[in-house]
Amino acid sequence: MLTIAIPKGRLFKKIKELLIYFEPKVKDFDESSRKLIFETNKFRLVLVKPFDVPTYVYYGGADLGICGKDVILEHDYDIYELLDLNFGKCRISIAQKKEVKEFKLFPGFKVATKYENITRKYFGDLGIDVEIIKLYGSVELAPILNLADAIVDLVETGTTLRENGLKEVKVIEHSSARLIANRAFLKTKYNFIKPFVENLKKLIKEKKEG
Numbered sequence: 001m002l003t004i005a006i007p008k009g010r011l012f013k014k015i016k017e018l019l020i021y022f023e024p025k026v027k028d029f030d031e032s033s034r035k036l037i038f039e040t041n042k043f044r045l046v047l048v049k050p051f052d053v054p055t056y057v058y059y060g061g062a063d064l065g066i067c068g069k070d071v072i073l074e075h076d077y078d079i080y081e082l083l084d085l086n087f088g089k090c091r092i093s094i095a096q097k098k099e100v101k102e103f104k105l106f107p108g109f110k111v112a113t114k115y116e117n118i119t120r121k122y123f124g125d126l127g128i129d130v131e132i133i134k135l136y137g138s139v140e141l142a143p144i145l146n147l148a149d150a151i152v153d154l155v156e157t158g159t160t161l162r163e164n165g166l167k168e169v170k171v172i173e174h175s176s177a178r179l180i181a182n183r184a185f186l187k188t189k190y191n192f193i194k195p196f197v198e199n200l201k202k203l204i205k206e207k208k209e210g
């Protein structure tokens, strides 16, 4: 049996649809359930916060996990990225108030984000010193309430930015859902993991072509 860390939230529905191909019982897996472990003969699915998926995989709580590339980049754990699942496509971008004419950095520039590491690395690589304000959600509020000059956040449709009077000024990274594995389990449970990954690959290819 494979233990897979599954994130609540935006990727959940698509992940469930995929897993139903392998195990029809997964249709009863409910993200709003108080029960955090869903077991069938094939899988043990554990429901976690999106940012915790690599943590569960790295520390061996789960053999595999599914999460966005954004979350993998933010953590930088030594896990193995097995597969791009080709859904959950989005980007990590810098956004500012739509009235700002030009994206310009200045001394004391403040950036609000929940992606502290990605933001630090991006501006660090440019050799620019910015103040990073860590938030845990509703990041779009920060420029409106003059907490920050810009935000670094996930953009999918762009609706949240638009509805809050912000605009995307620069894409930092592109992201999509990835299947990740614990490096040690990849070796010791190879006989279980390999057929699952091969079938998943076929399924994704079919979906892409169909």
Ligand code: PRP
Pocket: 009, 010, 136, 137, 138, 139, 140, 153, 154, 155, 156, 157, 158, 159, 160, 161
């Ligand atoms: C993300 C992100 C934006 C929104 C972008 O938040 O932080 O707020 O989605 O999506 P859009 O471009 O399609 O509007 P999420 O829903 O993951 O919740 P969070 O604010 O709790 O992190």
